Amino acid sequence: xxxxxxxxxxxxxxxxxxxxxxxxxxxxxxxxxxxxxxxxxxxxxxxxxxxxxxxxxxxxxxxxxxxxxxxxxxxxxxxxxxxxxxxxxxxxxxxxxxxxxxxxxxxxxxxxxxxxxxxxxxxxxxxxxxxxxxxxxxxxx
Amino acid sequence: xxxxxxxxxxxxxxxxxxxxxxxxxxxxxxxxxxxxxxxxxxxxxxxxxxxxxxxxxxxxxxxxxxxxxxxxxxxxxxxxxxxxxxxxxxxxxxxxxxxxxxxxxxxxxxxxxxxxxxxxxxxxxxxxxxxxxxxxxxxxxxxxxxxxxxxxxxxxxxxxxxxxxxxxxxxxxxxxxxxxxxxxxxxxxxxxxxxxxxxxxxxxxxxxxxxxxxxxxxxxxxxxxxxxxxxxxxxxxxxxxxxxxxxxx
Amino acid sequence: xxxxxxxxxxxxxxxxxxxxxxxxxxxxxxxxxxxxxxxxxxxxxxxxxxxxxxxxxxxxxxxxxxxxxxxxxxxxxxxxxxxxxxxxxxxxxxxxxxxxxxx
Numbered sequence: 001x002x003x004x005x006x007x008x009x010x011x012x013x014x015x016x017x018x019x020x021x022x023x024x025x026x027x028x029x030x031x032x033x034x035x036x037x038x039x040x041x042x043x044x045x046x047x048x049x050x051x052x053x054x055x056x057x058x059x060x061x062x063x064x065x066x067x068x069x070x071x072x073x074x075x076x077x078x079x080x081x082x083x084x085x086x087x088x089x090x091x092x093x094x095x096x097x098x099x100x101x102x103x104x105x106x107x108x109x110x111x112x113x114x115x116x117x118x119x120x121x122x123x124x125x126x127x128x129x130x131x132x133x134x135x136x137x138x139x140x141x
Numbered sequence: 142x143x144x145x146x147x148x149x150x151x152x153x154x155x156x157x158x159x160x161x162x163x164x165x166x167x168x169x170x171x172x173x174x175x176x177x178x179x180x181x182x183x184x185x186x187x188x189x190x191x192x193x194x195x196x197x198x199x200x201x202x203x204x205x206x207x208x209x210x211x212x213x214x215x216x217x218x219x220x221x222x223x224x225x226x227x228x229x230x231x232x233x234x235x236x237x238x239x240x241x242x243x244x245x246x247x248x249x250x251x252x253x254x255x256x257x258x259x260x261x262x263x264x265x266x267x268x269x270x271x272x273x274x275x276x277x278x279x280x281x282x283x284x285x286x287x288x289x290x291x292x293x294x295x296x297x298x299x300x301x302x303x304x305x306x307x308x309x310x311x312x313x314x315x316x317x318x319x320x321x322x323x324x325x326x327x328x329x330x331x332x333x334x335x336x337x338x339x340x341x342x343x344x345x346x347x348x349x350x351x352x353x354x355x356x357x358x359x360x361x362x363x364x365x366x367x368x369x370x371x372x373x374x375x376x377x378x379x380x381x382x383x384x385x386x387x388x389x390x
Numbered sequence: 391x392x393x394x395x396x397x398x399x400x401x402x403x404x405x406x407x408x409x410x411x412x413x414x415x416x417x418x419x420x421x422x423x424x425x426x427x428x429x430x431x432x433x434x435x436x437x438x439x440x441x442x443x444x445x446x447x448x449x450x451x452x453x454x455x456x457x458x459x460x461x462x463x464x465x466x467x468x469x470x471x472x473x474x475x476x477x478x479x480x481x482x483x484x485x486x487x488x489x490x491x492x493x
């Protein structure tokens with residue numbers, strides 16, 4: 001008799017076995033209107049989409065998540081951006097894959113980095129060099 | 142208040158359910174966060190002191206403020222009337238200023254706040270289907286499930302099913318009103334005072350007004366001082382905070 | 391935040407008015423959810439004046455603020471198959487996304 005946890009893992013794994021048909025998108029000559037509309041639908045507007053019951057669990061906050069929240073808010077406080085502008089919109093500009101593929105605050109920090117470059121507060125080269133320097137500082141391979 | 146209750150139990154469940162996180166190497170998001178913050182300070186966009194000041198505020202907020210508002214509204218009809226008429230002003234009566242910590246509020250929470258009063262025929266539940274709008278000054282940071290696409294997708298269309306999954310079943314005669322806070326207003330539910338609390342003090346009452354009651358996915362009960370236990374996914378590198386006010390969510 | 395103080399535009403709708411949410415095309419960004427578009431509801435509350443998200447998201451601080459409203463919908467109007475008569479949903483919308491309902 002499997003434990004409840006084993007059962008849950010089994011269900012999750014089973015659900016992943018559902019067949020899917022993938023249609024590669026290589027710059028099609030035409031895009032049907034329905035698909036165009038679906039593409040243009042902002043990723044954050046998810047209300048009413050079908051989904052199955054899940055376990056609603058709590059997640060302890062990560063240190064970087066709190067810091068990301070604060071950094072984004074302080075950038076707003078200082079007038080560098082507003083919350084609507086580049087953060088909530090920036091969260092959509094990621095596109096669907098990253099909208100769902102990043103953790104919640106991953107989108108925030110990505111949008112903040114993008115905004116700093118878009119608004120010429122830092123150059124992309126400066127940002128890349130800083131990222132490389134931080135990685136080296138913390139011994140990240 | 143309902144912060145640490147079920148940690149140990151839930152940790153065990155999750156440890157078996159998910160692979161243990163690697164804690165040795167810094168993550169890409171940690172790197173990006175450090176890079177953005179340091180560049181912003183180097184470029185003079187804000188100071189380290191301003192970041193620290195905002196962090197102190199962000200660590201001080203939690204659902205205790207909302208619980209006090211509800212308990213006071215239950216015991217003081219005049220305060221309840223003021224709370225429903227102008228919630229931001231009523232918050233100042235308990236020492237909570239929505240203008241904190243910048244003098245004009247936070248950039249994301251604004252200063253528009255409404256309290257939604259439940260009645261025997263009406264039950265409110267809040268969601269932000271577009272992101273995670275949440276009344277941070279009175280409830281703290283939103284729980285992760287509140288931000289999840291799943292809750293945002295389903296609550297507006299299948300509210301009774303979602304509430305049932307939280308353990309809350311209401312008869313069809315009770316109108317369920319979903320409040321989708323998609324713009325600048327922030328909302329909090331004022332639940333009904335449950336029977337069995339006659340003669341209780343404000344402090345006693347506040348203890349049973351948990352975060353979930355103010356989101357609207359639970360109802361206060363005299364015998365419950367914490368949200369129903371729910372699995373807790375531990376942080377890989379948690380916030381190092383000493384604030385007792387800080388809830389798990 | 392400061393933007394909301396600047397507006398002093400005339401509000402077109404009153405509490406109780408029936409309004410219909412416009413169904414404008416999607417492009418880039420919006421905070422008017424798909425599920426309310428083309429659906430009629432009732433003005434539950436007249437709230438504040440503010441830049442609309444379509445302007446605020448591109449930092450158009452000089453744009454004209456609009457009156458915002460909380461609009462109440464019947465769930466049965468939003469979702470054809472919704473089984474409970476009494477249930478409702480409220481959300482907040484700027485005046486420019488609303489027009490008088492004819493249904």
